[in-house]
Every structure is written in C-alpha cells, then in structure tokens.
Amino acid sequence: MPERTVKSSGAPTLEAVAARAGVSRATVSRVVNNSPKVTDEVVALVNAAIDELGYVPNRVARSLASRRTQAIAVIVPETASKVFDDPFFASIVQGVALHLADTEYTLSLLMETETSSSKTRRYLRGGNVDGALIVSHHVSDLSYTQLGASIPMVFAGRPLIAEEGEGYYVDVDNVEGARLATQHLIDLGHRRIATIAGRTDMPGGHDRLAGWRRAMADAGLDDSLVVNGDFSPASGAECMRRLIALDEPVDAVFAANDQMAVGAYSALRTAGLRVPDDVSVVGFDNDRYAATASPPLTTVNQSPEEMGMAMAETLVRLIDGDETVPHASMMPLELVVRESTAPRTS
Amino acid sequence: MPERTVKSSGAPTLEAVAARAGVSRATVSRVVNNSPKVTDEVVALVNAAIDELGYVPNRVARSLASRRTQAIAVIVPETASKVFDDPFFASIVQGVALHLADTEYTLSLLMETETSSSKTRRYLRGGNVDGALIVSHHVSDLSYTQLGASIPMVFAGRPLIAEEGEGYYVDVDNVEGARLATQHLIDLGHRRIATIAGRTDMPGGHDRLAGWRRAMADAGLDDSLVVNGDFSPASGAECMRRLIALDEPVDAVFAANDQMAVGAYSALRTAGLRVPDDVSVVGFDNDRYAATASPPLTTVNQSPEEMGMAMAETLVRLIDGDETVPHASMMPLELVVRESTAPRTS
DNA sequence: GTGAAAGCGCTAACAC
DNA sequence: GTGTTAGCGCTTTCAC
Numbered sequence: 162m163p164e165r166t167v168k169s170s171g172a173p174t175l176e177a178v179a180a181r182a183g184v185s186r187a188t189v190s191r192v193v194n195n196s197p198k199v200t201d202e203v204v205a206l207v208n209a210a211i212d213e214l215g216y217v218p219n220r221v222a223r224s225l226a227s228r229r230t231q232a233i234a235v236i237v238p239e240t241a242s243k244v245f246d247d248p249f250f251a252s253i254v255q256g257v258a259l260h261l262a263d264t265e266y267t268l269s270l271l272m273e274t275e276t277s278s279s280k281t282r283r284y285l286r287g288g289n290v291d292g293a294l295i296v297s298h299h300v301s302d303l304s305y306t307q308l309g310a311s312i313p314m315v316f317a318g319r320p321l322i323a324e325e326g327e328g329y330y331v332d333v334d335n336v337e338g339a340r341l342a343t344q345h346l347i348d349l350g351h352r353r354i355a356t357i358a359g360r361t362d363m364p365g366g367h368d369r370l371a372g373w374r375r376a377m378a379d380a381g382l383d384d385s386l387v388v389n390g391d392f393s394p395a396s397g398a399e400c401m402r403r404l405i406a407l408d409e410p411v412d413a414v415f416a417a418n419d420q421m422a423v424g425a426y427s428a429l430r431t432a433g434l435r436v437p438d439d440v441s442v443v444g445f446d447n448d449r450y451a452a453t454a455s456p457p458l459t460t461v462n463q464s465p466e467e468m469g470m471a472m473a474e475t476l477v478r479l480i481d482g483d484e485t486v487p488h489a490s491m492m493p494l495e496l497v498v499r500e501s502t503a504p505r506t507s
Numbered sequence: 508m509p510e511r512t513v514k515s516s517g518a519p520t521l522e523a524v525a526a527r528a529g530v531s532r533a534t535v536s537r538v539v540n541n542s543p544k545v546t547d548e549v550v551a552l553v554n555a556a557i558d559e560l561g562y563v564p565n566r567v568a569r570s571l572a573s574r575r576t577q578a579i580a581v582i583v584p585e586t587a588s589k590v591f592d593d594p595f596f597a598s599i600v601q602g603v604a605l606h607l608a609d610t611e612y613t614l615s616l617l618m619e620t621e622t623s624s625s626k627t628r629r630y631l632r633g634g635n636v637d638g639a640l641i642v643s644h645h646v647s648d649l650s651y652t653q654l655g656a657s658i659p660m661v662f663a664g665r666p667l668i669a670e671e672g673e674g675y676y677v678d679v680d681n682v683e684g685a686r687l688a689t690q691h692l693i694d695l696g697h698r699r700i701a702t703i704a705g706r707t708d709m710p711g712g713h714d715r716l717a718g719w720r721r722a723m724a725d726a727g728l729d730d731s732l733v734v735n736g737d738f739s740p741a742s743g744a745e746c747m748r749r750l751i752a753l754d755e756p757v758d759a760v761f762a763a764n765d766q767m768a769v770g771a772y773s774a775l776r777t778a779g780l781r782v783p784d785d786v787s788v789v790g791f792d793n794d795r796y797a798a799t800a801s802p803p804l805t806t807v808n809q810s811p812e813e814m815g816m817a818m819a820e821t822l823v824r825l826i827d828g829d830e831t832v833p834h835a836s837m838m839p840l841e842l843v844v845r846e847s848t849a850p851r852t853s
Numbered sequence: 854g855t856g857a858a859a860g861c862g863c864t865a866a867c868a869c
Numbered sequence: 870g871t872g873t874t875a876g877c878g879c880t881t882t883c884a885c
Binding site: 185186187188191198199200224225226228288 | 856860
C-alpha cells in the first residue's frame with residue numbers, strides 16, 4: 162500500500178472535497194462542471210462539502226488537464242505610450258471586458274512595445290490563452306495573421322491582408338460612414354467641401370477618403386480638395402491651415418477623425434474663422450472630445466465599446482467551435498448632428 | 508515495459524526536445540530556466556534542438572508544477588461603464604502594463620461589475636495569479652484587504668482601513684497637492700477662495716479638502732466656502748452654480764479634480780463670467796482634459812502612469828519575497844500653472 | 854450514475 | 870552536471 166502523505170498546506174483541493182463528501186474525485190469534478198449525470202443527492206452532498214471547505218477549483222490544473230485556458234488575450238500593438246491617448250482603444254478594451262464579464266473567460270492585456278513582439282508571439286503559442294483579439298488602428302501586422310492558423314483570433318478592423326473569407330474581424334463600414342457625413346454637408350447646401358484625410362495606408366483612413374469621394378462624385382462636386390493628416394490633432398490643425406491658405410475659401414470640412422477635427426477647430430479659431438458660421442466641420446468616431454468640444458462636433462458615431470463586445474463574442478464563439486461565425490461583422494454607424502454644422506449662409 | 512504512445516499532435520513538448528538533444532527532460536528544463544549548472548556544450552545542444560523544433564514552453568504546465576503563475580491581476584472595482592471615462596484609470600493600467608512589459612509577468616484585467624464580485628474573489632483564490640493590484644477612486648473594499656493575507660496585493664491610494672504599516676499602497680500626498688494648489692491662488696492675491704470638494708468618503712476627496720483647509724487656515728482666510736461634488740463634470744457645474752448664486756462673489760475656486768473644474772468652466776461661461784478674468788480656477792489630476800480645456804487649466808499633476816508603474820514594481824518585489832518593500836510609496840506631485848489662474852484684478 | 858486510473862507538460866528533490 | 874522519480878490539481882476515458 163503506497164504511503165499517502167497528508168497535505169496540510171494551501172487551499173483545499175478537489176481531493177479533500179471528495180474525502181469530505183465520501184465520493185471519488187471524479188464525481189466532485191463532475192459536480193463542479195455541472196455534469197448532468199450525477200444524482201441530485203450526491204450533488205447536494207458534494208456542494209455541501211465544497212461550501213464547508215471553501216473549495217475553489219485551481220484553474221491552472223484545470224487548464225492543464227482540459228487543455229483550455231479559459232483566457233483570451235487582447236493585444237494592442239501600438240506604441241505603448243499612445244495606446245490610451247486615443248479613447249478608441251480604451252473603449253474597445255472596455256467592451257471586451259464587459260462581454261467577458263458574463264462568461265467564464267478572463268482577459269489578458271498585452272501591450273506590444275518595440276522590443277516585446279517576439280515575447281508576445283511566444284505567449285500566444287505557449288498555450289496561455291484560447292484565443293486573441295488584435296486591436297490596432299494600423300495596418301494589421303502580418304505576423305499575427307499567420308498565427309491565426311494555430312489559435313483563433315479576431316481583428317478590430319479589416320486586416321489589409323485578409324483575402325475574402327479569410328480571417329475574422331469586426332469593423333464599421335467606413336466608406337458608408339464617410340459618405341453619410343459628407344452627404345450631410347451637401348444637404349446643408351455646402352459645395353466647396355474639403356476633407357482632412359487620415360493615414361490612407363490604414364484601412365480606416367483609406368475607406369473614409371473613399372466615402373467622401375463617393376458622396377462628392379454622386380453630387381457632381383469637385384473632389385480634389387484633399388489634404389492628408391495622420392489622425393493626430395496636430396496634423397488636423399496643420400491641414401486646416403493649408404485649407405485656409407487656399408485662394409478660394411472652403412465651405413465645409415470632413416475630417417477623418419474627431420481628433421483632427423478638433424485640431425482643425427484651433428486652426429480656424431486662430432485664423433479668426435468661426436464654426437459653423439464660416440466653416441462647417443464634421444468628424445468621425447464620436448470620441449470623448451466630440452461632445453465637449455466647442456462647438457459640439459457633428460460626427461459619425463461608431464461605438465468602439467460595442468465593437469469590443471462584438472469582438473469578444475465572435476472570439477468566444479470561435480473558440481467554442483461555432484462554425485457559423487461570420488468572417489466579417491459590420492457594426493452600425495450613425496451620424497450624430499451637433500452644432501459644428503449649419504446650412505450654408507452666403 | 509510500459510507502452511509509450513507516440514504523440515503526434517500539438518506543439519512540441521519538453522520531452523520532444525529532450526529526445527532530439529539526447530538528454531533528459533530535467534536538463535532541458537534547466538536550460539530553459541537558465542540554471543547555472545549545465546555544461547555550455549549541453550546548453551548549445553539543447554538550444555539547437557529547441558530552435559529546430561520551435562519549442563515554446565507551456566506556461567500552464569509550468570505554473571502547475573512550480574506553483575507560480577507569472578501573472579498578476581489588475582482589478583478595477585468601479586462600475587464597469589465608468590472605468591475608462593476617467594483617464595486616471597486608463598493611465599494607471601497603462602503604467603502597469605508598461606512596467607510589466609519589462610518583466611516575465613503577464614497582466615489579467617478584471618473589471619468588477621455589480622454581480623461579479625464573488626467571481627473576482629474566486630479568481631484571486633483559484634491560483635490564477637501571483638498577486639493583485641487594486642485600482643479605485645473609491646474607498647477600498649474591505650473584502651480585498653482580507654485577501655491580502657493570502658495573496659500579495661498593492662492598492663492605488665491608501666486603503667481607508669489600513670492600519671499603520673499594514674497593507675501596501677502607492678499614493679500621492681493629496682493634502683500637500685491641494686495645499687500647493689490653494690497656496691498658488693493665495694499667492695496671486697485671491698482671498699475669497701472656494702473649493703469644490705470631491706466625495707469626502709474617498710481618501711483622495713477627503714485629503715484634498717483637508718489640504719485646501721490647511722492652506723486657507725495658514726493664510727488666515729475663511730475656510731467655509733465648501734461645496735460638495737462627486738468628481739463628475741456635472742457635479743462640478745452644479746457646485747459652481749451654487750457658488751455663483753452667492754451674494755458675495757468668489758475670486759477663485761479649487762476643484763478637487765479636473766473633471767469638476769471643467770464642469771465649473773461651463774457654469775461660469777453660462778453665467779457670463781470669464782476664466783481667469785473674473786474667477787481663477789485650479790483643478791487636480793492634470794488629466795487629458797486639463798491641457799486642452801479653454802483656457803488651459805492650472806492643476807496638480809500626479810502622473811497616474813508613473814503610479815501604475817510604481818504599483819507594478821512594488822507588487823513584483825513583493826511576489827519575489829523582497830522584505831524591504833515599503834508599505835507606502837508616495838508619488839511626486841507638482842503644480843502645473845496654465846492660463847486658468849491670474850492675479851486678482853479688482 | 855460512480856469510481857479507478859491514466860495522464861496534461863512541466864519542475865524539483867534526490868541520487869548518481 | 871545530469872538523470873530518475875515523483876508529483877502539481879484536475880479532467881477524462883473506461884469499466885462497473
């Protein structure tokens with residue numbers, strides 16, 4: 162008969178519960194995982210023992226045995242210091258956490274710094290998580306897409322490299338959103354409508370420019386008034402200055418995000434121009450700045466929080482082996498009209 | 508001789524590496540954990556095998572065997588939807604992630620919702636993490652403090668219940684910061700100085716009010732001009748309205764955080780009063796709103812990001828068994844003078 | 854329905 | 870220095 166050393170240290174184990182309840186470890190395990198095939202009385206017995214002992218299952222052991230970690234990674238491959246400067250990221254993460262709170266999954270937040278990229282990859286391959294969420298404004302990194310084969314992952318925004326029906330992502334219809342915004346300006350009677358474009362090497366920047374172009378073309382207007390920014394407030398101001406310097410003034414401006422729109426505000430103010438009296442301005446994102454700007458900014462709302470929730474939901478379904486998950490999920494988009502736009506006066 | 512079923516599925520294991528290198532599993536383990544007592548040639552041999560096989564250690568198995576998870580939890584026990592509305596939280600989380608990026612630790616983000624509190628506690632006790640960071644503006648929950656005995660934890664801000672020399676926390680000297688801010692107003696010649704206090708049932712709110720009181724008392728000024736807000740912009744506006752309604756107008760206002768200061772701005776604007784011409788305003792936190800408000804807000808800078816880094820550092824040292832870790836770490840605080848304060852004119 | 858036994862992939866004594 | 874041998878705490882066939 163093999164000796165069994167009595168364990169005195171640490172938290173109560175499944176074995177202790179089994180002994181207390183007078184059943185086998187397997188049965189306790191079944192109860193903990195609510196297996197249907199256990200007698201009600203045994204269930205009661207085991208649960209009593211669990212309560213008395215204050216037993217809490219050890220997830221690490223469970224993971225090792227079941228080969229599931231019940232954890233997902235959220236990877237933010239931006240330069241670390243910029244991540245939370247943009248409310249967009251924070252809101253996505255919040256949405257993810259919110260959805261996960263209703264599940265048994267746990268969230269691991271990985272911030273990818275310049276030097277940690279291989280560390281991140283090892284982490285994903287080291288069996289630490291059941292899946293990953295990639296959040297970025299930038300062109301999605303190819304290296305992640307490759308990992309997609311070995312571990313389920315969902316991207317925020319269409320990865321540029323994704324072939325049709327390949328990879329999973331949640332996105333907004335940026336083209337349509339930009340078209341909506343521009344059409345609003347057109348409906349107000351504006352004709353010389355410029356756009357402060359974002360980085361067009363990012364899907365969002367690219368598509369928003371395309372949306373503006375489409376609206377302008379559909380209305381038979383000149384679509385040459387394009388200045389290129391990089392999504393930062395500073396670039397928005399700089400672009401606006403270039404627009405102001407034009408011989409013929411513009412009636413209205415569509416900025417590819419709110420931060421650039423706010424940057425444009427300051428350039429306009431400096432030039433002595435008023436919003437919306439002299440120039441109407443529309444942004445995109447409806448971020449934290451939009452509502453509190455003065456005047457409050459008309460913009461396109463894209464609810465990054467809902468996007469985060471949708472991403473988490475998609476990933477969890479993927480992990481659970483759901484075959485019906487759509488590769489692309491489009492989030493609703495809507496124009497929020499505030500005080501930065503007004504009918505053409507002149 | 509026991510049968511050994513050949514494994515074909517999944518990632519390469521330590522055992523596969525051992526076979527490839529012609530050594531035992533223990534030796535591979537030693538190499539992976541850079542144990543000093545392994546011959547250089549064996550190290551080279553093993554590393555070669557690791558590279559060839561693309562071996563990545565399974566952290567779950569490692570955790571189970573070593574009883575360390577190499578993960579820490581960040582718990583944000585705020586109402587979920589409020590968490591990231593306050594840049595303070597986001598910045599702390601960022602600081603934590605930043606520090607952890609240089610270590611082998613991983614970050615688990617737990618957002619505590621009304622219904623998830625027991626889930627969180629189970630998580631902490633289920634051997635999921637080596638330690639926890641509790642981030643909150645609120646009075647720290649007693650129940651966490653109790654857990655502190657079984658798992659290392661560090662609080663953001665002094666837990667109200669902490670006895671001297673009990674528990675670990677990183678904090679700013681709120682009393683001193685508020686005193687600095689108020690003294691600045693006094694130095695500018697203001698005499699009727701009000702304070703829009705935060706929730707005084709939170710350590711921060713309590714101490715900032717105390718700091719204002721001290722500065723006023725030291726200068727022999729009337730310290731009865733107190734209105735109580737709740738740290739939200741709306742409450743800041745409401746408080747300011749009450750101040751404006753006073754018979755004798757105030758010269759200056761010290762708000763217990765920037766969000767309330769910005770709320771005060773709007774109330775002042777609505778009343779036709781100008782900042783700083785009619786009323787000087789000082790905030791606290793130097794959050795995202797402060798620099799971009801108009802006029803830019805004079806405030807007390809407390810760098811939540813550095814606070815997050817300090818928290819992470821403290822926790823890691825605690826986990827590593829460092830006995831010299833101080834129970835309280837105070838972060839530097841400094842007055843940032845912008846355009847919302849000006850010498851008294853009248 | 855319940856129990857016995859065999860691992861999950863790794864670390865950690867302990868021998869050699 | 871390196872190999873052997875036990876587990877870490879749980880899940881999961883497979884008999885009964």
